[in-house]
Amino acid sequence: MSSKNTNSMQTYTVPDAPFRPGDDADFGDKWAEQPGDLSRPDPINCVHSDTEEHAHGLIRVLGDDDMASGEWNPELDATELIRGLEMMMRLRIFDDRMIKMQRTGKLSFYMRSFGEEAVAIAQTMALDDTDWIFPSYRQPGAQFVRGRDMVSMICHCIGNTEDNIRGRQMPVHYSWKEGHFISISSPVGTQFSQAVGVAMASAYKGDDQATITWLGDGTSAQGDFHYGLNFASVFKPPVILNVVNNQWAISTHKNLATGGENFAARGLAYGIPSLRVDGNDFLALYSVTKWARERARAGKGATYIEVYTYRAGAHSSSDDPSRYRPGDEFKCWPGGDPVERLKNHLIKIGAWSNSKDQELTEKIDSEVMAAYKEACKFGDLANGPFPPASTIFTEVYEKVPWHIQEQREELGK
Numbered sequence: 001m002s003s004k005n006t007n008s009m010q011t012y013t014v015p016d017a018p019f020r021p022g023d024d025a026d027f028g029d030k031w032a033e034q035p036g037d038l039s040r041p042d043p044i045n046c047v048h049s050d051t052e053e054h055a056h057g058l059i060r061v062l063g064d065d066d067m068a069s070g071e072w073n074p075e076l077d078a079t080e081l082i083r084g085l086e087m088m089m090r091l092r093i094f095d096d097r098m099i100k101m102q103r104t105g106k107l108s109f110y111m112r113s114f115g116e117e118a119v120a121i122a123q124t125m126a127l128d129d130t131d132w133i134f135p136s137y138r139q140p141g142a143q144f145v146r147g148r149d150m151v152s153m154i155c156h157c158i159g160n161t162e163d164n165i166r167g168r169q170m171p172v173h174y175s176w177k178e179g180h181f182i183s184i185s186s187p188v189g190t191q192f193s194q195a196v197g198v199a200m201a202s203a204y205k206g207d208d209q210a211t212i213t214w215l216g217d218g219t220s221a222q223g224d225f226h227y228g229l230n231f232a233s234v235f236k237p238p239v240i241l242n243v244v245n246n247q248w249a250i251s252t253h254k255n256l257a258t259g260g261e262n263f264a265a266r267g268l269a270y271g272i273p274s275l276r277v278d279g280n281d282f283l284a285l286y287s288v289t290k291w292a293r294e295r296a297r298a299g300k301g302a303t304y305i306e307v308y309t310y311r312a313g314a315h316s317s318s319d320d321p322s323r324y325r326p327g328d329e330f331k332c333w334p335g336g337d338p339v340e341r342l343k344n345h346l347i348k349i350g351a352w353s354n355s356k357d358q359e360l361t362e363k364i365d366s367e368v369m370a371a372y373k374e375a376c377k378f379g380d381l382a383n384g385p386f387p388p389a390s391t392i393f394t395e396v397y398e399k400v401p402w403h404i405q406e407q408r409e410e411l412g413k
C-alpha cells in the first residue's frame, strides 16, 4: 500500500545551478546596474534601512567604458592604482607558480585566488595597517599589501623547515603575526565569530583597531555566519563582515546556500548597514571598505558586505570543475577580469600602457621565480627536509598538558 497522498500539493525543492557542463553559460552581456546608480550614504549617521537599495543593487565605480564615476568613486591617485594593479598581478603570477609546484610534487595542495584578486588587495588597501585580518583561504593577497616576503609565504605552502608555522597547518593557511593576519582554520567559517570577538575586544579596550573578515557563499550557510552577524548586530563592534559570493562552493552552486534573493539583504534583517559590491571592480571594493572603516572609526559598529564575483579557477588543486560547470563559464561573467579592468582603466586615463604592463609582468615573473628557488633551498615536498616531528608539540601550549606530554614521550620511543 502506498503512503503517498495523491492530493498533496507539496513539492520537494532541490535548487540546481543555472548551467551545467555542455550548456552555453549566459549571464547577459553587461550588468544592468551602472556606476552612479547608488548614492553614498553618510557612513556616520547611516542606519541599516538607509542601505536597502545598496543591499539589493550593486555598487560599481568602473563602468563598461573603463572610466570611474559616481558617488562611490574613491578618487584614488594613479600611483595607488598602479600599486593595486601590481599586487594583483603578483598574486596571479604567484598562484600560477604555486600550482606548477603542486603539479610537480614540490608541495601537496594549493588554492588560487584566480578571478578574485581584487577582493583582499583593494579591501586591505582601504584599511589601517594595524587592523586585524581574519581571511578565508582566498584572501592571501592581503599579505602582499602588508609587505610579506614571498619566500616566507612559499615556505609555508611547502611546510618546510622555514615554514613559520612548521607544517602544523595545511598549505594556504597562512599565519603572519607581524601583519596582523590571523590563520584560518580548515573547518570553514570559524573566522567570522573570531573576528567579531576581536573587534569587541578593541571596542572594550577603546583602541583604534578595526577587524575585517571574509567567508564564502557556501560557508554562509553555516551557523558560524549567523552567530557572527548576531553578535555584530547586538554589540556593534568595529568589524567589516564580507561574504564573497563567487557562485560556487566547490561543486555546490550558491543557489543551495541561500533561498533568498541575494546574500547582502540578509544583513538588513540583523539591523546592520549592508552593501552589495561588484567584486571585480577594484575601485568599488576599495570604496565600500573605506566607508565601512569610517563607520568603525566613529564607533558606529559593523558593516556587512556581499562581494559579488565569480570563482574563475578550480576550487583547489584537488578539484576538477569541468565535472560540474561549463568550462568557459568564467569568460561569460559580466564582471570580467578584475586585473584587466583596472589595467584598462589606467590605460584609459593615460597612466599605464601595454608595454609598461609587459615590463612589470616580466619583473614580477622573475621575482616569483627567484623567491621559489630561494624557498626550495629550505626543503620541498619531494626532497625534504621537513620540520622535525618534535615540533608537532611545541609552540601551541604555553604549559604542555599531561596528555600531550604522554604523546610526546610515546613518539620519542
Ligand SMILES: Cc1ncc(C[n+]2csc(CCOP(=O)(O)OP(=O)(O)O)c2C)c(N)n1
Residues within 6 Å of the ligand: 136, 138, 186, 187, 188, 215, 216, 217, 218, 219, 220, 244, 246, 248, 249, 250, 311, 315
Ligand atoms: C565545516 C566544513 N565543512 C566542509 C568543508 C570542506 N570545504 C572546504 S572549502 C568548501 C567550500 C566553501 O565554499 P565557499 O564558502 O563558497 O568558499 P569558496 O571556496 O568559494 O571561496 C568546503 C565545502 C570544510 N573545510 N569545513
Ligand SMILES: [Mg+2]
Residues within 6 Å of the ligand: 216, 217, 218, 244, 245, 246, 247, 248, 249, 250, 311
Ligand atoms: Mg564560494
